[in-house]
Amino acid sequence: MRFVAVYALTIVAPAILLGWFGISDSLRGEASMRAAVESEIGSSLQAAVSGVEVLFDQFEQNAANRLASGHSVQESPGEISPYLLLAVRLDERGEMVSPRPDTRAGGLPDHLFFLIGDYASARRLEQQGDFAGAALLYQRAAAEAPGVVLQGTARLQWARVLARAGRMREAEALYTETARMMGPRPAVWGLPVAGLARLGEGKVLLQRDPQAGVRVLRAVVESVLASAPSLDEAGELSVALHALDHLETRTDADWLASRRSRLDVRAQQIYWARRLLPEIQPFAAGGRLLRVASGAFRYTVGDVGLWATTWQGDQLYAFALDLAAVLDQVLVAVRQSMRPDGQVAVTVLAPEEPPPPNTFERRSLAPWMPGWSVAAHPVDAEGLVRALSQRRMRRILLVLLSMATVALGATLISRLVSREMDLARLKSAFAANVSHELRSPITQIRLKGESLQLGLAEDEDDRQRHYDTIVREAERLSRLVDNVLDFAAIERGTKNYTLRPADLAYTLRVAVETTRYSMEVRGVDLEADIPPSLPVIPHDPDAIAQALTNLLSNAAKYGAEGHWISVSVTVLPEEVQVHVADRGIGVPPDERERIFDQYYRGKDPRARRSKGTGIGLAIVKYIMDAHGGRVSVAPYPGRGSVFTLHLPVPSKP
Numbered sequence: 120m121r122f123v124a125v126y127a128l129t130i131v132a133p134a135i136l137l138g139w140f141g142i143s144d145s146l147r148g149e150a151s152m153r154a155a156v157e158s159e160i161g162s163s164l165q166a167a168v169s170g171v172e173v174l175f176d177q178f179e180q181n182a183a184n185r186l187a188s189g190h191s192v193q194e195s196p197g198e199i200s201p202y203l204l205l206a207v208r209l210d211e212r213g214e215m216v217s218p219r220p221d222t223r224a225g226g227l228p229d230h231l232f233f234l235i236g237d238y239a240s241a242r243r244l245e246q247q248g249d250f251a252g253a254a255l256l257y258q259r260a261a262a263e264a265p266g267v268v269l270q271g272t273a274r275l276q277w278a279r280v281l282a283r284a285g286r287m288r289e290a291e292a293l294y295t296e297t298a299r300m301m302g303p304r305p306a307v308w309g310l311p312v313a314g315l316a317r318l319g320e321g322k323v324l325l326q327r328d329p330q331a332g333v334r335v336l337r338a339v340v341e342s343v344l345a346s347a348p349s350l351d352e353a354g355e356l357s358v359a360l361h362a363l364d365h366l367e368t369r370t371d372a373d374w375l376a377s378r379r380s381r382l383d384v385r386a387q388q389i390y391w392a393r394r395l396l397p398e399i400q401p402f403a404a405g406g407r408l409l410r411v412a413s414g415a416f417r418y419t420v421g422d423v424g425l426w427a428t429t430w431q432g433d434q435l436y437a438f439a440l441d442l443a444a445v446l447d448q449v450l451v452a453v454r455q456s457m458r459p460d461g462q463v464a465v466t467v468l469a470p471e472e473p474p475p476p477n478t479f480e481r482r483s484l485a486p487w488m489p490g491w492s493v494a495a496h497p498v499d500a501e502g503l504v505r506a507l508s509q510r511r512m513r514r515i516l517l518v519l520l521s522m523a524t525v526a527l528g529a530t531l532i533s534r535l536v537s538r539e540m541d542l543a544r545l546k547s548a549f550a551a552n553v554s555h556e557l558r559s560p561i562t563q564i565r566l567k568g569e570s571l572q573l574g575l576a577e578d579e580d581d582r583q584r585h586y587d588t589i590v591r592e593a594e595r596l597s598r599l600v601d602n603v604l605d606f607a608a609i610e611r612g613t614k615n616y617t618l619r620p621a622d623l624a625y626t627l628r629v630a631v632e633t634t635r636y637s638m639e640v641r642g643v644d645l646e647a648d649i650p651p652s653l654p655v656i657p658h659d660p661d662a663i664a665q666a667l668t669n670l671l672s673n674a675a676k677y678g679a680e681g682h683w684i685s686v687s688v689t690v691l692p693e694e695v696q697v698h699v700a701d702r703g704i705g706v707p708p709d710e711r712e713r714i715f716d717q718y719y720r721g722k723d724p725r726a727r728r729s730k731g732t733g734i735g736l737a738i739v740k741y742i743m744d745a746h747g748g749r750v751s752v753a754p755y756p757g758r759g760s761v762f763t764l765h766l767p768v769p770s771k772p
């Protein structure tokens with residue numbers, strides 16, 4: 120009981136604890152790995168969204184500042200956002216206010232063709248070098264032209280050929296007058312007549328009075344830049360660019376560069392405004408304008424533009440950001456959000472785009488990019504699952520291995536302990552058996568001796584039986600004492616045998632004959648077939664005799680019912696075998712090893728019926744070991760057993 124408690128406390132409980140902690144730790148480890156991935160997903164997505172947020176925050180702030188400052192949103196759009204393609208202003212009804220919409224009717228007016236006849240003749244004369252003639256024809260066309268635009272157009276040609284004819288003053292005056300005549304009128308049907316007249320005037324003036332020419336040309340450029348941007352101002356812009364070309368090297372380079380870049384910006388705005396016109400429709404369509412709080416931005420995604428709209432009073436401003444460029448920037452933000460050695464990748468998804476397989480989490484990029492989203496997914500989904508299961512397997516294996524080791528240790532220990540306990544039991548049984556074994560021959564000797572002493576024997580035969588019993592019991596006693604003493608010496612490790620070349624046949628015969636008498640008294644038929652001579656084997660004759668005697672006495676004890684014992688010898692080249700056979704109870708197969716253990720006594724009740732100490736065969740085994748041989752047991756065919764002493768024949772030198 121105490122043993123069970125100690126065992127449970129020192130082995131079973133720690134093993135269970137080890138298993139419990141090992142497995143729960145493994146599960147915790149797995150959970151922490153999952154948590155690490157989840158937090159990486161969260162942080163990556165957060166970083167990606169924050170990156171996008173920063174980009175739009177900056178734009179919104181700049182745009183709001185610009186609107187608050189009252190400056191035109193069309194000036195230096197790059198300062199509002201590097202991605203800004205276009206800024207438009209719409210009125211409350213959704214009509215485009217700036218840039219002004221294109222008011223031109225489609226195509227050129229029919230009566231423009233009125234000019235064609237005179238124009239063709241004039242051009243022919245001009246080609247022939249008759250500039251004066253050409254000038255006259257253009258003059259006539261101008262006089263007859265219906266409407267101020269056609270008049271102005273013809274006058275431009277007239278002034279141009281006058282200049283070619285070298286009549287500079289006239290040309291200059293004509294240009295000036297035409298420009299005045301057209302007034303600040305913008306281009307009509309794409310014809311910036313006034314602008315062209317001013318350009319012509321400036322060019323002609325440059326030759327006569329360069330300073331005055333430069334002044335006029337600069338004024339042409341400034342007036343275009345000062346005018347409100349309009350979708351039909353392409354003609355004016357090209358006039359202004361022409362003017363800049365003529366001013367090259369003639370005026371301040373900084374002024375030139377700044378005006379050129381402002382003209383470029385306007386040209387680009389016009390280009391994008393035309394290109395993105397269809398995308399503006401949703402804002403421009405009256406009634407569908409969604410009013411949001413002043414200063415708040417609302418985003419819509421078009422094909423090319425990412426539109427941000429905001430109200431300022433009654434005015435709606437729409438900013439078209441370059442969707443492709445913004446996306447590039449979003450990708451940069453997303454890439455920065457991913458850990459270089461991380462397990463999670465983030466992908467930008469267009470509206471309707473299916474997320475990659477194994478997507479863990481998806482976060483919308485609204486309000487800035489409605490419909491767009493970012494998705495986090497494992498860089499290597501299978502690898503992640505594999506790593507997780509490998510880790511789990513490794514940990515569980517480790518735990519199982521340690522538990523198995525503990526279990527093995529526990530089994531070994533319990534075996535050892537039960538062995539020791541068995542031995543202790545056997546030892547105490549041995550002590551009881553020895554005293555019992557001693558008592559019975561002593562009692563017999565004493566009884567028979569006393570009978571003789573008191574003259575109780577009836578006749579000579581009776582007396583003789585008494586003597587026989589005394590001799591037999593004394594022999595048994597001395598054998599027992601020999602065995603016990605030898606065994607004690609063996610246990611102490613002080614038992615030594617002196618091996619010397621002696622006649623084995625003689626040794627065996629003496630042993631057999633010594634026992635024969637007591638056997639015959641018991642009515643046992645002892646058959647001995649020992650060859651007269653046997654190979655010379657170095658041995659301790661007393662020890663071999665003791666071994667044989669022990670076997671014979673066992674055969675008599677456990678083979679009593681058979682009443683037959685046979686001693687025979689087999690000579691083999693490598694060993695001499697001495698067999699002791701009986702037809703007794705036999706040795707069950709599972710005991711054939713153990714019967715040679717010290718103190719071991721057979722379990723068979725028939726074996727238990729005979730008294731014994733359990734050391735006889737242990738001594739035989741020890742003796743045989745000392746002779747370099749062994750003892751074995753086999754069932755005797757039919758019934759009983761045969762014990763064999765194997766004595767090795769020394770190899771010849």
Ligand code: ADP
Binds near residue numbers: 674715
């Ligand atoms: P003991 O005879 O004192 O019990 P041994 O060491 O001589 O001790 O024998 C051990 C056991 O071997 C015996 O208890 C018995 O069960 C078994 N045994 C020995 N010799 C024989 C035999 N000839 N036939 C059957 N069983 C035997």
